[in-house]
Amino acid sequence: MSALELPGRRESWLTAAATLGGYGLILTAMFLALFVLPYFAFAA
Known part of the structure; x- marks a missing residue:
């Protein structure tokens, strides 16, 4: 187990859910x- 794991299962x-959500937002922004911004830049 990780040393950073909190004692409460819910916490x-x-x-973990917040960490995955944060990575998801970062990956979406990247x-x-x-891809999306260059596409609109060249399509304009």
Whole structure:
């Protein structure tokens, strides 16, 4: 087990969900910046 894991199961689950959500937002922003914005820039 990880040393950073909280003792409560509910808290650790929420922490993991928040971490996954944060990574999801970062990946979505990177996808938009790398693919969607250049597409509109060249299509305009």
